[in-house]
Amino acid sequence: MAPSAPPPAAPAAERTDAPAAERAAERQARTQRVGQKPGTLTVRPDAPPPRLFLMLYDAQGCDEAEYTGRYDELLAAVRAQPERRYWLDVRGYGDLPLIERLMENFNLHPLQMEDVLNDDQRAKVEVFDDNRLFLVSRMAEFTADLEIDDDQLSIFTGPNYVLTFQDDYEDCLDVLRNRLRVANSQLRQRPSAYLAYALTDVVLDHYYPTMAAVGDYIEELEDGIFGARRERRLLGRILRVKKDVVRLRRLVYPERDKIAEILRLPDEAVPEAVKVYYRDCYDHAIQALDLAESYRDNISSLADLFLSDQSNRMNEVMKVLTIISSIFIPLSFIVGLYGMNFQHDDGHGHLLPLNMPELYKPLGYPILLVILVLIVAGQLYYFWRKGWLSSDD
Amino acid sequence: MAPSAPPPAAPAAERTDAPAAERAAERQARTQRVGQKPGTLTVRPDAPPPRLFLMLYDAQGCDEAEYTGRYDELLAAVRAQPERRYWLDVRGYGDLPLIERLMENFNLHPLQMEDVLNDDQRAKVEVFDDNRLFLVSRMAEFTADLEIDDDQLSIFTGPNYVLTFQDDYEDCLDVLRNRLRVANSQLRQRPSAYLAYALTDVVLDHYYPTMAAVGDYIEELEDGIFGARRERRLLGRILRVKKDVVRLRRLVYPERDKIAEILRLPDEAVPEAVKVYYRDCYDHAIQALDLAESYRDNISSLADLFLSDQSNRMNEVMKVLTIISSIFIPLSFIVGLYGMNFQHDDGHGHLLPLNMPELYKPLGYPILLVILVLIVAGQLYYFWRKGWLSSDD
Amino acid sequence: MAPSAPPPAAPAAERTDAPAAERAAERQARTQRVGQKPGTLTVRPDAPPPRLFLMLYDAQGCDEAEYTGRYDELLAAVRAQPERRYWLDVRGYGDLPLIERLMENFNLHPLQMEDVLNDDQRAKVEVFDDNRLFLVSRMAEFTADLEIDDDQLSIFTGPNYVLTFQDDYEDCLDVLRNRLRVANSQLRQRPSAYLAYALTDVVLDHYYPTMAAVGDYIEELEDGIFGARRERRLLGRILRVKKDVVRLRRLVYPERDKIAEILRLPDEAVPEAVKVYYRDCYDHAIQALDLAESYRDNISSLADLFLSDQSNRMNEVMKVLTIISSIFIPLSFIVGLYGMNFQHDDGHGHLLPLNMPELYKPLGYPILLVILVLIVAGQLYYFWRKGWLSSDD
Amino acid sequence: MAPSAPPPAAPAAERTDAPAAERAAERQARTQRVGQKPGTLTVRPDAPPPRLFLMLYDAQGCDEAEYTGRYDELLAAVRAQPERRYWLDVRGYGDLPLIERLMENFNLHPLQMEDVLNDDQRAKVEVFDDNRLFLVSRMAEFTADLEIDDDQLSIFTGPNYVLTFQDDYEDCLDVLRNRLRVANSQLRQRPSAYLAYALTDVVLDHYYPTMAAVGDYIEELEDGIFGARRERRLLGRILRVKKDVVRLRRLVYPERDKIAEILRLPDEAVPEAVKVYYRDCYDHAIQALDLAESYRDNISSLADLFLSDQSNRMNEVMKVLTIISSIFIPLSFIVGLYGMNFQHDDGHGHLLPLNMPELYKPLGYPILLVILVLIVAGQLYYFWRKGWLSSDD
């Protein structure tokens, strides 16, 4: 099947560039939803039109096509081969009637569908009465603006399908699609609950490169603190990354809780054979939390170092000021002393011998110079003993 | 029915303008209640007279009227149509006999009624023996004085009614009243327990715009820190908003606990069909807590930034002082040196050739100027190498 | 019955004036008790002699008298009317034989009696085998020295009596005594367990005026921070109040736990009809804790503000120093330059035209003045642009 | 029986003087034990030789003797009167064969004996299969070096004996020995489990004088902060005491947990009649923890005060500098101005009337003096308005 031409990617790209603006928009959307009937489906005006991707597979093979705008054809394709499993991947929510058809066809609860569209949910799992699952994962990315951009992946599982929703055309799931395309992959041979696990796992594992990027940036900041030309905005940057690390921790915590809850679900909802993999997943979540914790500690230490260094630099400035002032202010006094105009004679020819007789001594000036040098030497010795002359570096 | 003329709104408005004064009044009221018999009903002297609003509804329609001052008519209206459900909304407590009649007619416990009147309760739920509920919610508002103003909404549920109390004429429930006015709304078709849920949900959702307002203000503060003319009171403002965020967290925590307790109640008290909505509510409470936590982190970072920036500005002041002093104090010494009056002759015609011979050299002055320039250049080079000449911005 | 003359109140008053000294005495008493046989009764040497107050009541009436020094008469009075309930209120422990007779008559355990006399117990509840209760409450007061003075109220309940012990003649229970004197009060009609509840409740409610006093003082401190003449000891005072708030929290926590434990006791120990009131009490304890928490936050913010303000004031001092020094030090150099004595002629009639020719120019001085003014103007402009000239207030 | 001469006390005294050195030795001992077979008994080379004390008692009397070096005689004495209870008190571990004989005779587990010798165990309780107990308590002392010196007391209970081990000749148990010597004491009449309780209780109660000493020292530090001649090392001392308080808290926590565990033991291991006393003990542990917590808070406040005071002193230094500099630097400029040598005539008889005509005015100097005084007055007024002239004290 020939995939239809994809809609232009620009609007989506614009949106993901600015997580702060996105959060502000979410905040506003949140406000407008106050008092709404629960289960009311609303789509943000800037939501891109949905693209539909279908991967229809069994142990033998995998057919793959984009059905954007051709939902009826998609349904027909799926129904034509009822014995095959499939993954229907919906990206973008900008078409409410289509969303409602999907909800009806797949028998989804309006409250859950509302959670899909209001894409600021924490990671969680909910079980339908018929043991189908509704899973929410969050895909986190460390952007160039030092922000954590996180998108929601909503997963519905059924007996022979997995249905995923995301509000963006871009995601981190290609690695999984490739595994599905490979002949004899486990993914193709196992039940669709295993595909749901694999999706959860890929998203969770994706926290590692995100955290690695954060970790690299933290090391960069560390280097920056002791660099010669420290920037004033460094602390701002340190605190921004701290915010990111805290955010990551807040994203991973619910992931861990979600997996713990999956492990407690009855075997009808999640087969024991799949749970063994979720257990592995659980370890990963714990490790990711550990990493986030240690990043947080590192950043706190960085902030402490920054502030101490700031104070250190002030110290050094003060030392220079103090040394120079302490040396030259007394000298200035002395030379000022001999700049006074006390008269040696009173203008009427009477000598006033006590008025600055030094000025009339043949060696007055050389002796004074020697005294000045001795004063400087004494002071330098004092400062050297205090350790103020040696640089702190 | 023609609603009676509402009492003038002014006193109520005055009260809500000053949450601090309100809190002081509460503190005083609290003090006066010490040692009172439990269940003693006391009304604050400044309580506005109660207004009574009735919404009498069933799936077919909704009759709405204000019965302020006409409680008997209200009772008659309700009893005339016993098969319809109704919401009786009492605003203002300034009429103790009426309150006591309500207590008697609706069979409310004095301790609970005391909780209604002493409107500083945490969100909570209590169950009557006959499975009626007593719910307390708190409606929070971010005022122009940067305070969180929170009013209590007390909800009693019965088999076919919901009875609400609030001490103020203004509230955030109009959005719900509108939903009740709409034909075919779920609210009309479902049991009154669903209306109680909807009230709880609206109040909880109302935390979002409140938090959004706080969030916007935090971003304003963030901009303020790096602005050119930083105000000294900025930290005071940061800490005040921190107080608000902490207060919001303290308000939402009991809301979450309340909903968790509702979810654990037996189905006779809260039908399973309504619990599914409370579960959604629970997620919202968690998200609101999450938001409050991240605001708190942001504000702590802001305060750190403020203090570091303060120290930075001091650093800059010190650098200017140090550079200027370090350059000019030694120069002043040198020029002071040549301002000394050591005499080249002793007044009796004897030359004292060692006394400041420089002053008599043809190039004395130009050479000195060159020396001064060299000293300045040397110092500037030293400061430039230290990075003190480049601005930190 | 004519109450016997009360012992002079002075010693008791002296003791309550100085909680710090009291604590030191407690510390010493504690030390001396190390290794003592458990249940050893020791009375502090400064304990005032006990006064005995009896309130003998039933639904019909209440007889009240002081039996200080007449314990046998008291016993006779109680035994004469066995069908009436009574409250025996012992204030002051300075008479060990009397204490031991009370212990024997009321069948109290030595360990509990030891807890009564060592009056530094946390709030707690203990149950006798015969379902009598031993309750400890602490009555807290905010003194003029900014300390929390807390006295212990020990309550023993019996089938038809309540026996209370306190080491002081003053307490906060008069409000309850008045309720007992009122005809038809619930207190008289209900079992003595209700009186025990009422005592617990009054003491707990008494935390509110104490906290209100602390709260008022905190607001006073807040005003003090921005006042013109800030005192250096302000932080000391802030931290002392913080200590008080922490102390209050530590006092209320066990009260809450005590009430929670009472609620878990079997109905034989505490009738369900009384428990409903303890539940109300529990809410109050939670609210008091909430209040203490928010006071603690406020005080932390105050301390931060104080320190930032301290740094701000230093900043301002530095700015004044920097501006004045930066302006006048260079000027001083320049005028020093032209105070040098380089000679225009060498004393032998030879002109040295390069030595300070400016001094001989007709407009030398006016031009220099203009240059000085320009330098000042340039500096002022620089400082103005930096925002250093505008006050931070 | 004549007690054998005690070994010289000097080495023991030396060891307890230096808890830091002791801890270093422990650290090293710990390192050497890595990889050892569990249950390996090793004795530190500096362990003093064991002294054996026996108290053989029943309700009638108490025989007491030291059997140091005469273990066989001790065994004989005990076996001669099997119906009496006894307390065998071993102090010092410097004789491994003796330790091993004890282990064998009293049927002690090697792992527990290892815990006795490696005397850095936390307080704990272990139960043998035959319901005998192994208890570890820690005796804490506040030394003159501001350190917490804590020694381990290991207690083994048996049907009719208590066996205690300590590595030191000095302890805090004499108060208990005296109680055992007193005729008719409860200690003699009750089972040996009660003696074990009494030991535990005495050690726990001994935390109170230790904490009182710490508390007194904290108050001393408080006074030191506002003293005129504050020492620079004060913060070091504050932080050292903080360390002690934290250490005390860490010592008491396991004591509390130990007692809580004892209370949960079956009655065969600890009779109910003894548990009632442990419950009292539990309250003491909680109070000791409370005390430690409040000390910790006090110390944190002290450290804050110290730092604020430090900053305050700097502030004052800066103010003095600023006031003096601000007053005199401008004055110096002005007098420098009139120290310039601009010539009133050009040396060739031409008047240069614009060059410093002020110098030739009859009132030039007096007017200048007035101007200088006015400048000083203006500045003083400015500083007075800023509040810089009033001392902060």
Add this chain to the structure above:
Amino acid sequence: MAPSAPPPAAPAAERTDAPAAERAAERQARTQRVGQKPGTLTVRPDAPPPRLFLMLYDAQGCDEAEYTGRYDELLAAVRAQPERRYWLDVRGYGDLPLIERLMENFNLHPLQMEDVLNDDQRAKVEVFDDNRLFLVSRMAEFTADLEIDDDQLSIFTGPNYVLTFQDDYEDCLDVLRNRLRVANSQLRQRPSAYLAYALTDVVLDHYYPTMAAVGDYIEELEDGIFGARRERRLLGRILRVKKDVVRLRRLVYPERDKIAEILRLPDEAVPEAVKVYYRDCYDHAIQALDLAESYRDNISSLADLFLSDQSNRMNEVMKVLTIISSIFIPLSFIVGLYGMNFQHDDGHGHLLPLNMPELYKPLGYPILLVILVLIVAGQLYYFWRKGWLSSDD
């Protein structure tokens, strides 16, 4: 059997020298594993080739040999004596086919084998269905770069063997190997589960020397703070060690949880006779955590001390500046005053008697000198009273 020549140790040594680089490599490896099929075995390119060590033992003796590169011979040797127990120690993972053969021969789960190769697992225990255990321990070392270098030890237990994996040729297990070589050691006589315990115990005990090294370093830092020539990088070092201590705590926590979990395992997985040793181990883990906590407290105090000392040094610098400036700036003003050129006569012979008559007084200069000395004395007295003249040391 002659052990084959070991591969050159250099590469391994290089790797362990730089834990930071190692962590970066791990981070990258982690990133590359995202989306991989779970259970995928990947070996890092720099992994050293595996060396195989076999210890074949029973109560009678212990045969020991290296089988590097001769895995088949190893299998034969083991199978030849099926009644003996053995420990197979694999060091280095650089040979994937061998790893896969081991996995197959010992029936290991791919997910667990993946945990072995991705050697950044937390300490944990997993139980196979057949009650075999998979244990992960981490061996920590305090390196010369002030980093904690931790290597993973993976332990598989079987009915009569223990199989260990580590990625490095060096370890801390030699002490255990020596115990196994000793005749009649418990290790040889007990089941292989006891050997697994012994391995766990040795690794856990190894934390003590590591912590002792950290503790020694902390004391060194403490000395450094008060040393005369404090280095600016000291805080950096303090914070690095803090990071290490936090890391140690994070390493020991899972060890403790692992042992707690082992204690909860059924007796079929871990015999009760071995559990008694694990209980001892648990105490050690708690103690190690305690130590880590107290180190953390010490380091926080150190950082506080450092910052306070920094501020103290600034204080001292400021005092020197202030004293010298305050003394000499006023003096300079006075001598400047008498350096002014106000003319005593107007050049035309008219006397201007008010212009600086002091200059013409016979004792002008001596009196001025006295005045200057008095000013200095007054200032010194003022500074002495302020306590600024005495050093703070």
